[in-house]
Amino acid sequence: MKPFAMAALGNPTMALPTVELLALAQKHLYGNYRPAPFVLHSGRGAEVFDTDGKRYVDLCAGVAVCAVGHAHPKLTARIAEQAAKLLHVSNYFFNDENILLAQELTAASRMDRALFCNSGAEANEALFKLARRSAWLKRGDSEGVIVAFHNAFHGRTMGALSMGGTPKYREGFGSIGGVVHLAFGDLGGVRGLPADVPVIGVVVEPVQGEGGVFPAPEGFLRGLRAFCTDRGALLLVDEVQTGIGRTGAFLACHHEGIEADAVALAKGLGGGFPIGAMLTTEAHAQVLTPGTHGSTYGGNALASAASRTVLEIIAEENLLERAATLGNSLSEMLNDVARAFPEHCELERGSGLLRGLVLREGFVARDVLPKLQAKGILLTAAGDRVLRFSPPLVVTESLLAEGVDAIRQVLPTLTAAA
Ligand SMILES: Cc1ncc(COP(=O)(O)O)c(C=O)c1O
Incomplete structure (x- = not known):
């Protein structure tokens, strides 16, 4: 050979x-x-x-x-230093950088738990799986509906693509189903969903980025929060583009003072080093039990060290x-x-x-x-x-x-x- x-x-x-x-x-x-x-x-x-x-x-x-x-200079040095120490061990083992990152990230975002992955689409997949399994645990089926919005972008994997609100991106691929698309910003449309539609989650970008930089109208996220609480659905906030300070708050949903059930992060989180995360509140900490979700690289030591340094720089500067x-x-x-x-x-x-x-x-x-x-x-x-x-x-x-x-x-x- x-x-x-x-x-x-x-x-x-x-x-x-x-x-x-x-x-x-x-x-x-x-x-x-x-x-x-x-x-x-x-x-x-x-x-x-x-x-x-x-x-x-x-x-x-x-x-x-x-x-x-x-x-x-600080991020470059820290990545080099960590690369010389430990890159990756898998999630069969803890690594110190990842634990410390989870602590920093949950504090900055006012959430409780962090599940790490490698990209925005993957972080959104975790949100969707969380909503489906949460419904399954509560009522024995995972067939409910996730409300998403026209023009939304959540990534290119099949789940994320199915939630996206631009039909041309789905052309030739289809959809995994279980999604209802409504007008972005139209609270009346969301509230008008008949009570017999089994809504298990609402996924929303605080500012639709790819779709054309549309900020959610004032009060929209607050209204979605109330709707989700009423209907026993999860408010899933996609902060992949808006998170980590881009809009002037650590999370853009902080501008409206709302608490999401789960948040997707990626992009700015590693400052260029690939890393994504789903953050949840404590109430949802027991939904994805061992064996139900994971990623080989998720939260690896190098990505975590890079991300921790990004958070440090954001605070220091x-x-x-x-x-x-x-x-x-x-x-x-x-x-x-x-x-x-x-x-x-x-x-x-x-x-x-x-x-x-x-x-x-x-x-x-x-x-x-x-x-x-x-x-x-x-x-x-x-x-x-x-x-x-x-x-x-x-x-x-x-x-x-x-x-x-x-x-x-x-x-x-x-x-x-x-
Ligand atoms: C809001 C939002 N969600 C998800 C994604 C997908 O992220 P990734 O390309 O890292 O999978 C993007 C990418 O542009 C995005 O803007």
């Missing part, structure tokens, strides 16, 4: 020219994404650099992930306050843009450092991104017409202004589709 050998014979760390990297990507990476035609290589704070040395202002932070920015203050500045800047370019922009909206500039009908946000990239600005699109800002929480006002200025230059070059 031929022995295994590295494909890049010779020096595997040798830098390849960008064109060769792009050709390799074209040939070997699965085509389920549409990445920009350059290759990122390093970063610092809210700036990243490609393999040609070009600088970009990173105002997306890997879609709301790199909360403490790129190459934060006052990043919640910073997200709120800079979010206000960004909101003002984007409002000015919307006023200056009324034929291109409808409005801006969002919460803290999760904000969207909504383009008018006829403009496609995804098509604007390459023009911004050419000017050294990285943003993402949310929904069809929203330019989404989800920068590192350590971003500066001047970097935000640089991004907004690029938008001002690009908008006049756009023409709306008829």
Whole structure:
């Protein structure tokens, strides 16, 4: 048998020219994404650099992930230190970093228990399994209905996909069923569900991120809390995009002062190191008993150490306050843009450092991104017409202004589709 050998014979760390990297990507990476035609290589704070040395202002932070920015010295050192000590032992054994993370995270989120996984979709799967098994324990079947909302995004696994409220994402995949989709923000619609519909849970994002940066209207989460309490259903809050300080509170549902039954976290939780979590209150601590749910990597020592360090940095650098203050500045800047370019922009909206500039009908946000990239600005699109800002929480006002200025230059070059 031929022995295994590295494909890049010779020096595997040798830098390849960008064109060769792009050709390799074209040939070997699965085509389920549409990445920009350059290759990122390093970063610092809210700036990243490609393999040609070009600088970009990173105002997306890997879609709301790199909360403490790129190459934060404390996080980098802590990951290296932990990697030299212990990476992984599985959940057959405790690891100290994971126990300490659970303590910090439950305190910051005002929840009681943490179940760790590796991504947002997985955290949501845990929420759905919690609701189903909880109903099964209470009434002997797990066939009840979870209320979810139009336009919601909960991830790409089959359970999470089924809860998502954008039908095109389900095309060709179907749904696991047991979900009713209602209008986001319409409490009347939720309350109007007939009493004989066996609602076992309501899953909601405090700000719909992927769907187009729609903050829940004031009172909506409080109303859902009351509805769930009345109906004996679980309030499941998906804070994958909004959690860990992005909106200026540790959890966005804290703005409404509500207590969820369970919360899904991921993205900012590891600052770029993959980790997710489901947090629950004590009342739900006995639902997922040993053998009913788990994940090999969930809560591994390296991910836990990284996450604990992210929480430390957030506290030390006052990043919640910073997200709120800079979010206000960004909101003002984007409002000015919307006023200056009324034929291109409808409005801006969002919460803290999760904000969207909504383009008018006829403009496609995804098509604007390459023009911004050419000017050294990285943003993402949310929904069809929203330019989404989800920068590192350590971003500066001047970097935000640089991004907004690029938008001002690009908008006049756009023409709306008829
Ligand atoms: C609110 C929300 N939930 C879940 C997910 C899925 O997270 P992941 O891609 O880590 O599975 C996302 C990702 O964008 C999200 O924004």
